[in-house]
Amino acid sequence: MSVQRGGFSTRIGFILAAAGSAVGLGNIWKFPFEVGEGGGAAFVVMYLAFCFILCFPVLVAEISIGRRTKRNAVGAFKVLGHKKWAFIGYLGLASGVLILSFYNVVAAWAFGYFIDILFGTFSVGGEAFGAFTKDWVKVGSYAIIFMVTTAFIVSRGIAGGIERAARILMPTLFIMIIGLIIYAMTLPNAFEGLKFYLVPDFGEITGSVVYSALGQAFFSLSLGMGALITYGSYLSKDSNIVKSAAQITLMDVGVAFLAGFMIFPFVFTQGLEPNGGPGLIFATLPGVFESLGYWAGNVIGAFFFLLLSFAAFTSTISLLEVPTAYMVDEHEIPRSKATWIVAAVIFVVGIPSLLSNGASEALGQFVSLAGAGTLDFMSFVGLIANDTFLPLGGFLIAVFVAYVWRKENFDKELAEGADDLKGSWLQSYVNFAVSYICPLLLGLIFVVTVLDNFFGVKLLTILLG
Ligand code: TRP
Numbered sequence: 001m002s003v004q005r006g007g008f009s010t011r012i013g014f015i016l017a018a019a020g021s022a023v024g025l026g027n028i029w030k031f032p033f034e035v036g037e038g039g040g041a042a043f044v045v046m047y048l049a050f051c052f053i054l055c056f057p058v059l060v061a062e063i064s065i066g067r068r069t070k071r072n073a074v075g076a077f078k079v080l081g082h083k084k085w086a087f088i089g090y091l092g093l094a095s096g097v098l099i100l101s102f103y104n105v106v107a108a109w110a111f112g113y114f115i116d117i118l119f120g121t122f123s124v125g126g127e128a129f130g131a132f133t134k135d136w137v138k139v140g141s142y143a144i145i146f147m148v149t150t151a152f153i154v155s156r157g158i159a160g161g162i163e164r165a166a167r168i169l170m171p172t173l174f175i176m177i178i179g180l181i182i183y184a185m186t187l188p189n190a191f192e193g194l195k196f197y198l199v200p201d202f203g204e205i206t207g208s209v210v211y212s213a214l215g216q217a218f219f220s221l222s223l224g225m226g227a228l229i230t231y232g233s234y235l236s237k238d239s240n241i242v243k244s245a246a247q248i249t250l251m252d253v254g255v256a257f258l259a260g261f262m263i264f265p266f267v268f269t270q271g272l273e274p275n276g277g278p279g280l281i282f283a284t285l286p287g288v289f290e291s292l293g294y295w296a297g298n299v300i301g302a303f304f305f306l307l308l309s310f311a312a313f314t315s316t317i318s319l320l321e322v323p324t325a326y327m328v329d330e331h332e333i334p335r336s337k338a339t340w341i342v343a344a345v346i347f348v349v350g351i352p353s354l355l356s357n358g359a360s361e362a363l364g365q366f367v368s369l370a371g372a373g374t375l376d377f378m379s380f381v382g383l384i385a386n387d388t389f390l391p392l393g394g395f396l397i398a399v400f401v402a403y404v405w406r407k408e409n410f411d412k413e414l415a416e417g418a419d420d421l422k423g424s425w426l427q428s429y430v431n432f433a434v435s436y437i438c439p440l441l442l443g444l445i446f447v448v449t450v451l452d453n454f455f456g457v458k459l460l461t462i463l464l465g
Pocket of ligand 1: 021022219223224319
């Protein structure tokens with residue numbers, strides 16, 4: 001290979017970068033509104049179960065494929081399987097491009113809120129969110145700033161850019177969240193919020209809650225599109241994959257779980273509805289900050305949206321890294337050139353998402369689907385990429401590892417850098433799950449989701465009566 005690939009200089013560098021990829025808007029913006037729409041604690045229980053039972057083994061599988069092949073998401077499948085298996089990688093590239101196209105817009109909202117609050121130009125309240133997202137020139141400018149900053153870091157390569165950024169940003173984020181939780185617990189309706197969040201009503205679990213919980217688990221862990229194949233490809237042979245994957249899962253789930261402790265006391269103290277959709281944190285939190293008075297509100301508010309921008313940034317880096325690594329490895333384009341081309345294309349793909357939240361009426365009511373109802377362009381892209389492509393990718397990765405690459409080779413890769421793994425229950429579980437539980441359950445849920453969302457066929461209801 002003529003182009004230098006680079007690598008993570010330390011194991012903790014890898015963990016921080018991978019956890020930085022996982023922890024993002026998915027934990028702090030998406031998780032709370034999905035919990036709110038999914039009926040509260042019952043959704044939380046499903047999400048936790050999916051993360052540990054189904055996603056953790058796929059996470060191990062992705063990192064192993066990456067470290068074994070030292071290739072990008074497409075090349076890795078070519079090396080281990082055959083050219084025809086590269087389609088799993090192309091599906092991943094498509095997911096990555098689509099996800100980053102709208103993710104960057106939401107990141108621009110977060111960043112824009114930070115800037116506006118910082119300079120005191122922000123008028124708070126539910127109305128303000130609609131007015132903010134409608135102003136496409138302003139949001140577009142923030143989106144350009146965000147994409148350019150992301151591309152700058154990615155263009156500098158893995159060790160110099162991503163690792164250094166993650167090292168500073170991750171611990172800062174964690175401390176910021178803990179501070180906001182302590183504040184949330186002092187609020188009058190904290191208890192009511194916690195009850196909604198933690199006491200499950202299992203009557204709330206319907207088919208649609210099951211699949212939004214699964215989509216959320218994949219999205220939150222950055223799983224199912226080769227982001228962790230790509231990060232794993234920079235990982236050295238002496239690190240323990242299973243242990244690293246466990247740490248990443250715990251960190252990601254931990255931050256999402258903590259975000260709930262922060263958000264729901266805020267929501268209930270304001271007497272707001274938890275099922276406010278994608279605008280939940282943007283439309284409701286400023287009200288909380290405002291109630292603190294001018295100075296405290298502006299400082300804490302700006303602090304919060306800065307936190308959110310940080311979290312989003314380590315995720316946009318990983319999303320941009322996937323297609324960039326593909327261009328560098330497979331087409332031998334220099335990293336810097338590859339990065340700027342990919343970033344420009346993704347920005348253009350994201351323009352309709354930018355316009356679909358108020359600026360354009362047509363894009364605001366883009367499609368009507370049998371099961372999912374009328375969706376704006378951004379939500380439609382989310383439905384295709386997160387809820388459909390990611391679990392499909394996870395299913396294909398598990399099948400590929402167990403039946404094409406084969407279990408013996410997978411085991412051998414896991415054993416490198418992990419002396420105590422052999423014969424442990426964790427190894428047995430990962431093996432069993434990748435071979436049977438993940439293909440079966442992910443395959444089943446995929447079929448059910450597609451039939452329901454796109455064709456309005458409620459297979460589970462039909463089968464289970
Ligand atoms: N996991 C990130 C979040 O929760 C988003 C993300 C980053 C992602 N990289 C990804 C999602 C790759 C899917 C695939 O915000």
